[in-house]
Amino acid sequence: MKEKAMADKDPKVQEILRQIPQVDKVLNHPRITVFLDRIDHDYLAQIVRSQVDVFRDRVQAGEKLDLDNLYDSIVTEINDLLAPYFRYAVNALGIVLHTGLGRAPFSPDITAAMVSVTKGYSRLQIDDEGKRDDRYRKIGALLRILTGAESALIVNNNAGATLLILHALAAGKEVIISRGQLIEIGGAFRIPDVMAQSGAVMREVGTTNRTHLKDYESALNPATGALLRVHQSNYRIAGFTKEVTLEELVELGRKHNIPVVDDLGSGALIDLSRFGLPKEPLVQDSVKTGADVICFSGDKLIGGPQCGIIIGRKPLIDRIKKDPLTRALRCDKLTNAALEATLRLFLRSETELIRSHAVLGLLLRTPRMIKNQANKCARMLRKSFADRLDISVREAVSEIGGGSLSTEQLPTFVVAVTPKQGTVDELAGKLRLASTPVFGRVADNSLLLDFRTVLKGEEKIVIRAFEEMFKK
Numbered sequence: 001m002k003e004k005a006m007a008d009k010d011p012k013v014q015e016i017l018r019q020i021p022q023v024d025k026v027l028n029h030p031r032i033t034v035f036l037d038r039i040d041h042d043y044l045a046q047i048v049r050s051q052v053d054v055f056r057d058r059v060q061a062g063e064k065l066d067l068d069n070l071y072d073s074i075v076t077e078i079n080d081l082l083a084p085y086f087r088y089a090v091n092a093l094g095i096v097l098h099t100g101l102g103r104a105p106f107s108p109d110i111t112a113a114m115v116s117v118t119k120g121y122s123r124l125q126i127d128d129e130g131k132r133d134d135r136y137r138k139i140g141a142l143l144r145i146l147t148g149a150e151s152a153l154i155v156n157n158n159a160g161a162t163l164l165i166l167h168a169l170a171a172g173k174e175v176i177i178s179r180g181q182l183i184e185i186g187g188a189f190r191i192p193d194v195m196a197q198s199g200a201v202m203r204e205v206g207t208t209n210r211t212h213l214k215d216y217e218s219a220l221n222p223a224t225g226a227l228l229r230v231h232q233s234n235y236r237i238a239g240f241t242k243e244v245t246l247e248e249l250v251e252l253g254r255k256h257n258i259p260v261v262d263d264l265g266s267g268a269l270i271d272l273s274r275f276g277l278p279k280e281p282l283v284q285d286s287v288k289t290g291a292d293v294i295c296f297s298g299d300k301l302i303g304g305p306q307c308g309i310i311i312g313r314k315p316l317i318d319r320i321k322k323d324p325l326t327r328a329l330r331c332d333k334l335t336n337a338a339l340e341a342t343l344r345l346f347l348r349s350e351t352e353l354i355r356s357h358a359v360l361g362l363l364l365r366t367p368r369m370i371k372n373q374a375n376k377c378a379r380m381l382r383k384s385f386a387d388r389l390d391i392s393v394r395e396a397v398s399e400i401g402g403g404s405l406s407t408e409q410l411p412t413f414v415v416a417v418t419p420k421q422g423t424v425d426e427l428a429g430k431l432r433l434a435s436t437p438v439f440g441r442v443a444d445n446s447l448l449l450d451f452r453t454v455l456k457g458e459e460k461i462v463i464r465a466f467e468e469m470f471k472k
């Protein structure tokens with residue numbers, strides 16, 4: 001405050017304040033008029049006014065600024081508004097399903113399906129006779145052949161799927177769940193909270209590490225609406241443990257005519273343990289075992305768009321479809337088209353599937369493949385920037401992420417970059433500001449670019465990001 005008062009009396013400050021032009025005059029400046037083809041005059045005036053206010057405050061606070069700084073800040077503000085936030089980026093973090101980077105990268109087939117439905121109008125729920133159709137018909141048919149489930153629908157995400165299932169089948173009733181399964185997934189998805197939101201009453205049984213069938217049996221009562229099993233996606237309980245199997249739950253549910261709901265989280269459609277990856281429960285096993293309703297994410301191991309997939313016995317799925325929440329949680333044409341294309345990839349032979357499915361392809365990359373690509377990028381970097389950067393290739397571990405198999409780590413190779421001048425954080429920050437942003441992690445005073453998740457050919461984009469940085 002004191003400083004401001006002193007600055008106010010400073011004649012130089014008074015001079016700059018006097019020089020601030022009228023808003024109309026700023027708007028007529030060539031640096032601003034170039035934007036008129038993209039932003040309406042009135043919106044430009046709004047930006048100018050607010051930047052002039054900011055400028056005046058900064059000058060009064062004693063910052064040494066001139067009118068060029070004012071125009072710079074206006075142009076920066078405008079450019080920021082015009083730059084898309086949602087855009088292509090390089091994932092050099094090594095986390096295959098990174099929520100901040102859009103989880104599953106898409107295969108070309110998925111992208112093509114999304115482009116197709118955005119060309120003009122598109123079919124969403126109209127049949128060959130021109131009559132209103134069930135929008136889940138084709139996705140249901142694909143899921144039936146892939147999983148054996150009778151019927152299906154999709155909603156906004158798996159959190160929504162869990163909420164909807166509990167609401168439709170058990171609002172006002174009790175849902176029995178083991179204390180070992182009261183999970184929290186990142187982003188405030190917590191089973192007890194979802195349960196409360198759904199209107200179902202949570203009836204927890206057993207203990208954190210051990211739950212027995214008799215715990216479920218003795219909790220059963222006329223108010224029981226469902227038995228819920230939740231996959232411990234992102235943590236493991238080890239040591240002295242006991243869980244009730246899905247078989248046992250299904251048998252108990254059948255005996256008492258109570259539906260068994262299985263929240264699988266990731267929902268694997270192929271067994272990755274055959275390739276040395278940890279075993280995730282298979283959707284088709286859950287169907288075969290007899291779970292009545294099953295849900296899983298569309299954008300974890302399925303590798304498709306963000307959505308929650310709900311499959312199960314037709315009468316129950318029909319009940320869920322009629323719930324008013326279904327309308328509130330329903331997906332648009334882009335998601336439907338993308339998921340349909342994703343599921344169709346799984347019809348292929350396993351070899352073809354792995355070749356064409358982006359997420360599976362990344363998970364199954366061998367350390368040798370990753371090392372080759374990292375080496376290639378390191379060579380290109382050394383060729384251009386050996387005078388500015390120390391560059392080496394190192395072994396490391398990457399995560400799967402997205403709450404999938406996430407206690408597991410995968411061997412990988414990183415390009416470690418250390419600037420000879422300036423800090424590693426500055427370097428990492430500038431790469432994130434490149435025309436195609438590159439996201440890497442900082443550790444041990446190096447920027448680590450993890451090549452497990454750098455897609456084929458993207459090493460050129462990484463190089464370009466460095467070129468842009470050093471040109472400035």
Ligand SMILES: *Cc1c(COP(=O)(O)O)cnc(C)c1O
Nearest residue numbers: 157158159233264265266297403
């Ligand atoms: C990830 C996960 C969810 C939430 O799924 P989203 O698609 O992220 O909403 C719910 N339940 C389990 C068991 C999960 O692993």
